[in-house]
Amino acid sequence: MHNSHFDIPFNVPFIHPDVANYMQKAAKENNFFRNQGYYYQQVQKIMSKWVGHSRIFPTPSCTQALEIASMIIDIQHGDEIILPSYTYASTANAFVLRGAKLVFADVLSYYPSLDPKSVEACITPKTKAIVWVHYGGRATRPEEIITLSNKYNITLIEDAAHAIGATHNNRPLGTFGDMSTISFHETKNIGCAQGGALIINQHKWLEKAMQHIQCGTNRHDFISGKINAYKWMREGTNGILAEPLCAMLSFQLHHLETVTRRRKKLWNHYYHLLNPITEKGIQICTPDKEDNAHVFYLMLPDKKTCTHYQQTLKEKGIHSATHYEPLHLSPFMQSSKLISHLPNTDKFGISLLRLPLHHYITEDQQQYVANQILDLTFKKK
Numbered sequence: 001m002h003n004s005h006f007d008i009p010f011n012v013p014f015i016h017p018d019v020a021n022y023m024q025k026a027a028k029e030n031n032f033f034r035n036q037g038y039y040y041q042q043v044q045k046i047m048s049k050w051v052g053h054s055r056i057f058p059t060p061s062c063t064q065a066l067e068i069a070s071m072i073i074d075i076q077h078g079d080e081i082i083l084p085s086y087t088y089a090s091t092a093n094a095f096v097l098r099g100a101k102l103v104f105a106d107v108l109s110y111y112p113s114l115d116p117k118s119v120e121a122c123i124t125p126k127t128k129a130i131v132w133v134h135y136g137g138r139a140t141r142p143e144e145i146i147t148l149s150n151k152y153n154i155t156l157i158e159d160a161a162h163a164i165g166a167t168h169n170n171r172p173l174g175t176f177g178d179m180s181t182i183s184f185h186e187t188k189n190i191g192c193a194q195g196g197a198l199i200i201n202q203h204k205w206l207e208k209a210m211q212h213i214q215c216g217t218n219r220h221d222f223i224s225g226k227i228n229a230y231k232w233m234r235e236g237t238n239g240i241l242a243e244p245l246c247a248m249l250s251f252q253l254h255h256l257e258t259v260t261r262r263r264k265k266l267w268n269h270y271y272h273l274l275n276p277i278t279e280k281g282i283q284i285c286t287p288d289k290e291d292n293a294h295v296f297y298l299m300l301p302d303k304k305t306c307t308h309y310q311q312t313l314k315e316k317g318i319h320s321a322t323h324y325e326p327l328h329l330s331p332f333m334q335s336s337k338l339i340s341h342l343p344n345t346d347k348f349g350i351s352l353l354r355l356p357l358h359h360y361i362t363e364d365q366q367q368y369v370a371n372q373i374l375d376l377t378f379k380k381k
């Protein structure tokens with residue numbers, strides 16, 4: 001039990017107050033359960049305005065979008081995939097499932113996203129793709145990553161799970177690689193409980209993508225009236241987000257700008273309140289004009305301090321969260337005896353602590369969070 005008058009959850013999903021009414025109205029329509037129906041197309045339409053093309057496929061999750069990406073580029077046993085170790089298991093699973101060998105590149109010293117130098121050192125003739133995770137909805141060193149993919153002619157997949165609403169040079173993240181994947185899970189800035197999207201930036205992969213998401217059939221040609229019966233053309237999965245979730249998502253997406261704007265304001269407020277702790281050697285996440293304020297984190301000096309801060313905040317009713325356990329240290333990777341030397345990744349794995357940040361947190365609550373952290377940092381030992 002804690003004594004505070006606040007109980008501050010780490011995350012509260014944004015749900016527009018009119019979602020329930022909207023869903024009720026949608027449920028009365030005849031085609032509410034039709035696969036790839038009106039609402040599926042609405043999500044495509046809304047997203048295509050941002051992305052600048054219409055090759056967008058709402059999927060049941062970002063995990064599944066990554067698995068489809070892995071099918072599209074035809075991963076074969078022994079192909080190498082370069083990815084960060086500081087990521088969620090889904091980034092890796094999509095390729096492991098098809099027999100790829102994972103090659104973990106380190107992240108930057110100042111932010112947990114791929115370090116282009118480390119990526120370049122990992123490239124071999126067997127490298128099939130680079131998976132670029134936009135940690136916290138932010139593109140770091142984009143020009144260098146894109147240059148590497150062009151220079152070595154390696155497919156670039158953006159795992160933009162965190163990145164809805166984020167841009168670089170005013171262009172949405174998810175539009176820089178050959179293809180990209182987005183998450184609409186409840187933990188993301190905007191969501192529909194569970195969902196995702198696959199964005200195909202290279203036209204040459206469109207046909208394959210449309211078959212892979214339709215259980216490997218050419219059903220889309222049947223629906224458009226080009227053929228009388230559809231056939232099994234290649235391997236595939238049911239990669240289509242269900243219509244009721246598309247209805248919710250299409251409605252929620254209209255509020256993306258409001259949500260992003262509010263998160264950025266809250267992010268800046270934390271930044272301002274917590275700046276004094278940097279004097280004591282605790283780093284705080286640096287600002288970025290174009291990210292989507294998905295994450296606000298502190299970097300504590302070591303694991304013990306990180307656990308102490310998290311525990312003390314919890315006693316005060318504040319739910320903070322570490323983030324990924326680096327994949328190269330996971331039981332699964334340890335059993336495969338893959339040895340990786342990733343000092344920056346190791347550091348983020350033990351020291352990064354995320355603070356509560358969501359649409360509904362108030363500035364008073366943020367002040368309370370900051371006060372506890374300032375107390376912890378400056379109190380006499």
Ligand SMILES: Cc1ncc(COP(=O)(O)O)c(C=O)c1O
Pocket residue numbers: 061062063064087088090091133159161162182183184185195196
């Ligand atoms: C970097 C990254 N990729 C992929 C995923 C999987 O997303 P989903 O839950 O939509 O499958 C996550 C989940 O949070 C993630 O953090």
